Amino acid sequence: MAQLAHKTIRAAVTREAVVAYVALGANLGDAAAALKQALHDLSALPLTVVSKTSSIYKTAALGIDSSSDSSPDYLNAVVELQTSLSAPVLLHHLQQKEQAAGRERPYLNAPRTLDLDLLLYGSGTIGSANLTVPHPRMMQRAFVLVPLAEIAPGLVSAGQLAAVASQRIERF
Numbered sequence: 754m755a756q757l758a759h760k761t762i763r764a765a766v767t768r769e770a771v772v773a774y775v776a777l778g779a780n781l782g783d784a785a786a787a788l789k790q791a792l793h794d795l796s797a798l799p800l801t802v803v804s805k806t807s808s809i810y811k812t813a814a815l816g817i818d819s820s821s822d823s824s825p826d827y828l829n830a831v832v833e834l835q836t837s838l839s840a841p842v843l844l845h846h847l848q849q850k851e852q853a854a855g856r857e858r859p860y861l862n863a864p865r866t867l868d869l870d871l872l873l874y875g876s877g878t879i880g881s882a883n884l885t886v887p888h889p890r891m892m893q894r895a896f897v898l899v900p901l902a903e904i905a906p907g908l909v910s911a912g913q914l915a916a917v918a919s920q921r922i923e924r925f
Contacts, residue, residue, distance in 0.1 A: 770802075770835035771875040773843060774905065776888070776897050778868040779854075780814060780827040785925075787854055787867045788828055794850050800837035807831045807900030809925040814864065815894075824864050828925055831872070831900040840874040844884050847871060872897060873908070895920035 775795065779787040788809060796803045807830045814824035836843060847869040854867035872888045879886040891897045895917035902909035 769837045770800075771837070771877075772804075773834045773836055773840075773874045774831055774872040774901060774908075775834060775847065776829065776831050776868070776870040776872050776891070776900075778827050778829045778870075778896065779866055780825045781864050781866045782855075784825075784828040785809070788830055790854070791850060791867055791869060792830075792832065794853075795832060795834065798834075798836070798838065798843075798846055801843075802835045803832050804835050805833035805904040807903045810896060810900055810922050811925045812896040812920070812922045827896065829896040829900060831897065831904060833904055840871065840877070840879055840884060840886060841881075843874070844871050870897075872901065893917065895922045 777788050777791050779791075792803065792806060795801070810829045812827045812829055814827060834843075838846070851865075851867050851869055856865055856867050870888055870891075871884065871886060872891050874886045877886060888897070891901075892913055893916075895914075898909050898913055898917055899922050902914060
């Protein structure tokens with residue numbers, strides 16, 4: 754019965770789905786386990802299928818000198834979703850997953866147990882108080898562009914990758 758329900762949901766998602774990309778990151782606690790759990794949680798979202806997953810990458814925390822150890826390195830990945838959820842509803846689910854993982858926001862770019870950013874939602878542009886798509890800083894971040902280029906090479910140009918080439922990033 755559960756298998757039939759899953760097939761029905763998958764069929765509904767593929768008929769009416771929008772392709773969305775979500776960036777995953779963590780640098781507190783067991784970051785690898787947090788990303789693994791987030792991938793599991795994303796695959797369990799209603800009317801949503803995880804269709805592609807990038808490799809995991811290790812990156813320095815933004816704004817931190819690479820010789821400093823004041824903030825642990827991040828583990829990052831990007832996933833492609835086929836979803837029939839609206840962008841605001843998808844964002845709500847992402848924020849719930851962050852909170853469940855113990856995410857706190859004491860200051861900008863603070864270390865975190867889990868960060869889930871909605872990067873792209875179809876070919877649409879969204880500008881609201883709660884959501885901006887495409888993500889406003891994604892083109893400035895190697896930890897987004899490199900894994901995104903891995904799973905959707907047509908979405909990232911060589912020039913965009915060159916612009917972030919000075920940022921340390923390595924496959925984990």
